[in-house]
Amino acid sequence: MASSHPRQLAAIPPSKMQQRRQRKMFSTSDDTAMMKQVQATHAPDGREVDVRPVLQIIEEILIHVIARTVDGDVDGKTEQVDSMQKAAVFAELDMLDSLAFVIHKISCELSYKCLGGGDAHATTMGILNMLSSYSWHAKVVLTLSALAVNFGEFWLVAQLGATNTLAKSVALLKQLPDLVENHAHLKQQFDALIKLVKAILDVINCIVEFTELPTEYISEDTPPMSVVSAHIPVAAYWTIRSIVACASQIASLVGLRNEYGSAATEAWELSSLAHKMSSIQEHLQNQLAICYQYIDEKRHIEAFRNLVRLFETAHIDNLKILRALIYAKEDPPPLVDGSTKTRVSLEVLRRKHVLLLISDLDLSQEEIIILDNLYKDARSRSETHYEMVWIPVLDAAAWNEFGRQKFEHLRALMPWYSGRLSSPNALHMYWIWGNLAFPFTREKEESLWKSEIWSLELLVDGIDPTVIEWMAVESKHICLYGGEDLEWIQTFTTTAMGVARANNITLEMVYVGKNNAKERMQRMINTFANKKFSYFWPNVTSIWFFWTRLESMLYSKLQHGKTVESDQIMSEVMTVLSFDGSDQGWAIFWKGGHEMARAKGDTALKCLSEFENWKESAIRDGFIPAMNEYLKQLHTPHHCNRLILPGSTGGIPEKVVCAECGRAMEKYFMYRCCVE
Incomplete structure (x- = not known):
């Protein structure tokens, strides 16, 4: 049933919710008895295989050479020779010698x-038995190596x-197809094949990444990794089975001339496996994010305890x-001597009293003058001699040309030491x-982004625990919406809740302003309190914090050089900000943390008003997928989107794409003066 206001729910930590979702996925998609057979083949003898160099060679063969050729470069020319040679150098000869035989066996x-x-399951089990003494990540890499050899x-x-x-x-003896002559006929099969290969590589990279997690912070018996241990065999089985499907597709081309009748069916089978592999990769990626969060928390606690221990311990040396x-x-030296304007190492502070x-950059000149006087006075008295170090901590907005000049100006006024910039962000x-961002370094920021994916949890984390609790209920749908058109808000919320109630859809709606x-927004809050939309x-603070x-x-x-083409989170963030820049409302519907449909106000309202047109699809495919399909039908080429960015925030993106059509937006400078 739909509800127009939040209910008090027992809080379920996001990590547990994600684990439950993953258990459901793996248990319902794979037969338990079959998985017992898979586990029974696993008898590792402890041998170590450095799979990264092998993976690099595989990616060169399957992705950089073959996949690019499938996209139209049928001449087979490649500029990847240097990287191939580097990969071969990285792979130690002894290691390749020891693996060549087993790769050949799998290839045969x-x-x-x-x-x-042959039966795909039987072939998969045969390969698993052949590789019983290897670890799970080595099994999948070696099998993919064999496919790369055959395909290559x-x-x-x-x-x-x-x-x-x-x-x-040789081609005549094998009756191989002419790639140039049959390029159009084979394109569908090769496209499906390359799509599955890429999905396989994504899963394998996830599996390998688990083995590279620092064991000093996370061990196999800790909850995040113990959950992974149950998922990896399932992922390995379906990875090898997908590789078998790829090999079958390649084998089917032997003797092929004009037999293209089954191409669509075979392409569909490969696409189905690619979808399954993508689902497995998504679940493994979620678990990987939990592991990274666990590691970061451990490192944070360790760093804090180390600092506490350092401060509680008496030291002869303060360094x-x-x-x-x-x-x-120490390279370059981290400090600048304010009197000589030269770089110096921390050694100049050894065994001295230091004020930090x-x-x-908002230090006033008066503050600096007073500090300067106190510092000079202290240096003239032997009993109060100390050194002072200025450590500027800036956000990205302040680090432009003006900020750099201000930093240099302030540093020039200081006779004491100044430290290297701790963090520009x-x-x-x-x-x-x-x-969790402590110690606020660029490396820490990169680590945090690595563990993030676009999700409802990322949007509302730290703002409202109620929404996080709703996410834990699998049947619940959540709608975030914004804008300030009261007429649209009233019509939209009434329509949405009406559709939900009439169709037994559990829907929670959250206004984010x-x-x-x-x-x-304060006036809107007062209106919502009275109207109960x-x-x-x-409070305005939560709305401000969200945006x-x-x-x-x-x-x-932007600071990390990401673009909308290469980074989903950046693309989705820009979409929401462009929604907000328009003069109408907007809405994003979520189910769980990741399933999403979004639209601007008029389109979202029209979609819900015409629910009867896509009701059957919603029953068959689910509410969110059906809504996405219907929104595509409602899309029109006529639209006008704006993205308004405050000028004080620093970097401006070189390219912004339209949230409606994906084309690059024209760049203008917009100045706003909004009198409340």
Whole structure:
């Protein structure tokens, strides 16, 4: 049933919710008895295999060479030779010698069983038995290596047949298709094949990444890793089974001339496996994010305890504490001597009393003058001799040309030492992750982003625990909406709740307001309190924090050189900000933390008003997928989107794409003066 206001629910930690979702996925998609057979094949003998160099060679073969050729470069020319050579150098000869035989055995197994039309499950189990003494991550990498060998040999002979006599003769004996002549006919099959190969590589990289987690912070018996241990065999089985499907597809091309009738069916089978692999990768990635969060928390606790221990311990030498606080490498030296304007190492502070001045760039000249006088007075008295170090901590907004000049000006006024910049992005990090961002370094920020995916939890984390509790209920749908058009809000909320009640859809609606409109938002809060449109945040601070975190995410991504094409989080953040820049409302519907449908106000309202048109799809496919499909039908080329970014925030993105059509938006400078 739909509800128009939040109910008090027992809090379920996000990690437990994600684990439950993953258990459901793996248990319902894989037969328990079959998984027992898979586990029974696993008898590792402790041998270590360095799989990263092998993976690099595999990616060069399957992705950088073959996949690019499938996209249209049928001449087979490649500029990847240097990286291939580097990969071969990285892979130690002894290691390759020891693996070559087993890779050849798997290659033969794939060729023999797939040419004979063998059962995919039986072939998969045969390979697992062959690799019983290897770890799970080595099993999948070795099997993919065998596929790369088969696919690579096929590709070399097939594409060189037109220009090389030997290759042409071998191609004739094998009856391989002419890639140039049959490019159009084979494209659908190769596209599906490459899509599955990429999905396989994504899963394998996840599996390998688990083995590379620092064991000093996370062990196999800790809850995050113990959950992973149950998932990895399932992922390994379906990875190898998908590789078998790829090998069968390649084998089917032997002797092929004009037999393209089954191409669509085979492509559909590969696409189905690619979808399954993508689902497995998503669940493993979620678990990986939990592991990274666990590691970060352990490191945070360790760093804090180390600092506490350092401060509680008497030291003859103060450098141990200073190095822990400043966290600076000695190349280049981290300090600048204010009197000589030269760089110096921390050694100049050894066995001295040190005062740390930690601030942003908003130090007034009066403050500096007073500090200067006190500092000079102290240096003239032997009994109060100490050194002073200024450590500027800035957010990204302040670090532009003006900020750099201000920093240099302030440093020139100071006769004492100044430290190297601790973080140019500390404030944005603090808004996004709070204390988890400590010690606010670029490396820490990169680590945190690595463990994040676009989700409802990322949007509302630290703002409203009620929404996090709703996410724990699998049947519950959550709608975040914004804007300040009261007529649209009333119609939209009434329509949405009506659709939910009539169709037994559990729906919670959350009003998140509008950016940079504090006084207007206070009036909206008062109106919501009287009209009871939906659940809302009862204070302006929560609304401000929601939009500030979104802007912080955007500028953090910009600082790391991300683009909308390469980074989903940045793309989605820009979409929400462009929704807010329009004159109408907008809505994002979520189920769980990741399933999402979004639209601007009029389109969202029209979609819900015409629910009867897509009701059957919603029953069959689910509410969110059906809504997404219907929103595509409602899309029109006529629209006008704006993205308004505060000028004080620092970097401006070089490219912004339209939330409606994906085209690059025209760039203008917009100045706003909003009188409340």
